[in-house]
Amino acid sequence: MGPLKGIRVLDLTRVLAGPYCTMILGDLGAEVIKVEMPGSGDDSRQFGPYQKGESAYFMSLNRNKQSVTLNLKSDKGKEMLRELVKQVDVLVENFKPGTMKRLGLDYDSLKEINPGLIYAASTGFGQTGPYSERPAYDGVVQAMGGIMSITGQRGGKPTRVGPSIGDISAGMYTAIGVLSALYHRQQTGQGQMVDIAMLDCQVSMLENAIARYAVTHESPQPEGNRHPSIVPFEPFETADYPLMIAIGNDKIWTKFCKTVGREDLINDERFKTNPLRLQHYDIIRPIIADIIKQKTNKEWQDIFNQADVPNGPINTIDRVVHDEQVKARNMIVEVEHPVAGHLIMPGVPVKLSETPGEIHSPAPVLGADNEKIYSSMLNLSPEEIAQLKEDNII
Amino acid sequence: MGPLKGIRVLDLTRVLAGPYCTMILGDLGAEVIKVEMPGSGDDSRQFGPYQKGESAYFMSLNRNKQSVTLNLKSDKGKEMLRELVKQVDVLVENFKPGTMKRLGLDYDSLKEINPGLIYAASTGFGQTGPYSERPAYDGVVQAMGGIMSITGQRGGKPTRVGPSIGDISAGMYTAIGVLSALYHRQQTGQGQMVDIAMLDCQVSMLENAIARYAVTHESPQPEGNRHPSIVPFEPFETADYPLMIAIGNDKIWTKFCKTVGREDLINDERFKTNPLRLQHYDIIRPIIADIIKQKTNKEWQDIFNQADVPNGPINTIDRVVHDEQVKARNMIVEVEHPVAGHLIMPGVPVKLSETPGEIHSPAPVLGADNEKIYSSMLNLSPEEIAQLKEDNII
Numbered sequence: 001m002g003p004l005k006g007i008r009v010l011d012l013t014r015v016l017a018g019p020y021c022t023m024i025l026g027d028l029g030a031e032v033i034k035v036e037m038p039g040s041g042d043d044s045r046q047f048g049p050y051q052k053g054e055s056a057y058f059m060s061l062n063r064n065k066q067s068v069t070l071n072l073k074s075d076k077g078k079e080m081l082r083e084l085v086k087q088v089d090v091l092v093e094n095f096k097p098g099t100m101k102r103l104g105l106d107y108d109s110l111k112e113i114n115p116g117l118i119y120a121a122s123t124g125f126g127q128t129g130p131y132s133e134r135p136a137y138d139g140v141v142q143a144m145g146g147i148m149s150i151t152g153q154r155g156g157k158p159t160r161v162g163p164s165i166g167d168i169s170a171g172m173y174t175a176i177g178v179l180s181a182l183y184h185r186q187q188t189g190q191g192q193m194v195d196i197a198m199l200d201c202q203v204s205m206l207e208n209a210i211a212r213y214a215v216t217h218e219s220p221q222p223e224g225n226r227h228p229s230i231v232p233f234e235p236f237e238t239a240d241y242p243l244m245i246a247i248g249n250d251k252i253w254t255k256f257c258k259t260v261g262r263e264d265l266i267n268d269e270r271f272k273t274n275p276l277r278l279q280h281y282d283i284i285r286p287i288i289a290d291i292i293k294q295k296t297n298k299e300w301q302d303i304f305n306q307a308d309v310p311n312g313p314i315n316t317i318d319r320v321v322h323d324e325q326v327k328a329r330n331m332i333v334e335v336e337h338p339v340a341g342h343l344i345m346p347g348v349p350v351k352l353s354e355t356p357g358e359i360h361s362p363a364p365v366l367g368a369d370n371e372k373i374y375s376s377m378l379n380l381s382p383e384e385i386a387q388l389k390e391d392n393i394i
Numbered sequence: 395m396g397p398l399k400g401i402r403v404l405d406l407t408r409v410l411a412g413p414y415c416t417m418i419l420g421d422l423g424a425e426v427i428k429v430e431m432p433g434s435g436d437d438s439r440q441f442g443p444y445q446k447g448e449s450a451y452f453m454s455l456n457r458n459k460q461s462v463t464l465n466l467k468s469d470k471g472k473e474m475l476r477e478l479v480k481q482v483d484v485l486v487e488n489f490k491p492g493t494m495k496r497l498g499l500d501y502d503s504l505k506e507i508n509p510g511l512i513y514a515a516s517t518g519f520g521q522t523g524p525y526s527e528r529p530a531y532d533g534v535v536q537a538m539g540g541i542m543s544i545t546g547q548r549g550g551k552p553t554r555v556g557p558s559i560g561d562i563s564a565g566m567y568t569a570i571g572v573l574s575a576l577y578h579r580q581q582t583g584q585g586q587m588v589d590i591a592m593l594d595c596q597v598s599m600l601e602n603a604i605a606r607y608a609v610t611h612e613s614p615q616p617e618g619n620r621h622p623s624i625v626p627f628e629p630f631e632t633a634d635y636p637l638m639i640a641i642g643n644d645k646i647w648t649k650f651c652k653t654v655g656r657e658d659l660i661n662d663e664r665f666k667t668n669p670l671r672l673q674h675y676d677i678i679r680p681i682i683a684d685i686i687k688q689k690t691n692k693e694w695q696d697i698f699n700q701a702d703v704p705n706g707p708i709n710t711i712d713r714v715v716h717d718e719q720v721k722a723r724n725m726i727v728e729v730e731h732p733v734a735g736h737l738i739m740p741g742v743p744v745k746l747s748e749t750p751g752e753i754h755s756p757a758p759v760l761g762a763d764n765e766k767i768y769s770s771m772l773n774l775s776p777e778e779i780a781q782l783k784e785d786n787i788i
């Protein structure tokens with residue numbers, strides 16, 4: 001059932017950063033009620049690719065959540081939201097700063113009706129500061145936050161990180177903020193606001209690069225795929241697809257040389273220690289490259305794993321999905337959706353021994369839980385609910 | 395003081411993944427007691443660059459923590475650790491699976507002496523599965539976990555993410571696991587084990603790429619710096635350094651064209667909607683590129699921010715550190731270290747309204763808190779402590 005059983009989350013978030021946070025909470029057992037605009041709902045319902053008309057993107061991120069529709073621009077909708085707020089522990093939103101205030105649904109307003117409420121707001125730049133009101137785009141945040149300047153081929157262009165790491169890290173830090181605030185509330189009864197900025201989270205992840213700059217006053221550049229101070233530690237082309245080889249110390253160097261039948265290299269004056277290998281990188285790299293081209297990726301994995309030489313294939317997504325460790329850890333889960341049918345998606349990475357998380361239900365169809373939530377939490381009758389639908393309140 | 399005031403963490407972790415987790419907990423007010431090998435301590439104390447002989451890497455990651463030395467290979471050391479375990483809420487370690495068991499300090503052993511203990515283990519591949527005993531290297535995990543296969547220039551090589559995202563995301567998920575388990579314990583008194591694998595965390599971050607694969611059965615490739623479905627949304631060279639421009643919809647396109655004095659492009663049959671711009675990318679891209687080269691990055695920022703056209707500079711680390719928003723959000727903090735002097739480092743990204751986190755103390759010198767911790771928690775006298783030091787137990 002998960003460690004967060006009993007926690008109720010009102011989820012006003014859309015697209016990625018906010019939904020990633022509430023996905024983590026839902027996976028760990030919280031009850032998540034997604035509040036969506038009538039008609040189209042969360043924007044990501046329109047992101048392809050689709051399976052039987054349903055967005056795979058939406059289904060992957062929004063499993064374990066319920067959906068109600070609610071028009072927050074209407075007075076009736078606001079009143080209904082306030083009633084719901086009285087009965088939840090957490091509210092998460094990722095609107096532009098100022099939006100919720102204009103609706104009269106900001107933290108200062110809502111804490112009056114629920115003093116224990118934990119109100120988490122995830123935005124591009126935060127609730128404060130000169131850029132606060134700028135729109136949040138993952139690509140812009142990756143640019144401004146420095147990660148692009150240290151990602152890429154050596155001597156190459158700054159490069160965007162493939163997944164939307166700006167959104168995802170903000171989603172994770174929002175979950176950390178919510179859980180910390182919940183702990184404090186359990187001790188004291190006191191709720192509070194959690195203010196997370198995508199840009200702040202990027203800075204937090206730069207740890208080593210900022211430490212380097214702090215001392216040298218030089219901006220780190222993209223390192224490429226090579227480890228900056230260990231040789232050899234990088235991808236090598238095999239007969240089919242690349243393999244990362246990580247010869248982390250001189251003991252492993254000895255094992256590696258024996259394994260590839262090049263004992264002559266073990267004590268070679270140019271290569272016998274890591275500093276020497278670093279110094280003579282341009283000589284040793286091509287020697288190893290020629291050796292590794294001789295066999296396939298899988299052949300080398302078997303050989304090196306047997307010999308305890310750290311290595312790993314550069315997996316494309318198909319290979320990740322079928323990897324035996326990934327499968328053994330239940331990190332690819334097949335979920336049955338009422339409209340789309342079977343869909344695979346990432347599992348729950350937080351493994352708890354007593355209260356494991358799980359994917360217990362698929363992503364909701366838009367407004368699927370209107371009757372259930374509005375009758376149980378707001379005591380509305382079927383007729384009242386039907387009227388609200390007609391009036392476009394839900 | 396932080397929301398986690400009163401929580402005590404015994405921190406056996408080294409280098410990055412584990413210390414990043416305990417940094418988050420310490421930043422949010424938990425008391426973190428770092429347990430290090432006598433002599434050299436955490437390996438990262440030897441990672442350059444250095445400031446007055448102290449590692450900037452270590453100082454950045456280990457602020458807010460206390461340090462004791464303890465030789466866990468000795469029987470006396472193990473006994474002392476067990477005594478400490480009785481008095482803490484959380485233990486975090488990132489040894490290879492099996493290591494703590496061989497020391498008799500695994501979760502099953504320790505829960506006997508502290509049933510409420512939350513025991514978090516962060517490893518490369520997890521406590522279970524066929525790869526469980528493999529060493530954890532960020533570069534190998536980035537390769538195997540798929541992120542490299544979707545990062546890089548379009549048509550280019552798979553590319554490593556600059557910061558050690560394998561370690562960092564595991565550190566964040568370990569914190570999420572610990573906090574969730576703490577919530578459960580507050581409800582029930584029950585402790586448990588948290589098992590986090592770097593590889594599992596990578597899979598979790600692939601969300602969109604796996605969703606895409608799930609439907610199309612094609613492995614996504616590196617997209618480069620272009621947004622896959624919005625045009626224009628990518629970096630452009632200015633007169634000095636690149637600027638990310640994000641023209642997210644047709645309204646913004648109109649604003650952009652007016653701002654750059656090219657009203658003729660607004661309703662151009664080839665460019666007037668996003669699908670059209672996508673279709674004629676090869677024509678529109680060079681047109682915009684020529685315009686943007688005409689002014690500096692800062693000039694364009696001012697112009698576009700005035701006009702509400704989303705944009706952001708590709709900041710190198712020096713620019714990130716001096717950015718006005720980053721500074722306004724206290725995301726670069728200067729910390730005074732007793733040996734190294736002043737050092738800047740990332741601040742605390744989780745902003746809480748009632749119980750804000752903070753950097754209250756610098757990283758500890760090795761064993762700085764031996765007297766304090768061993769006298770207060772284990773009731774050892776100064777003589778006993780001196781003897782333990784002589785015997786190389788601490």
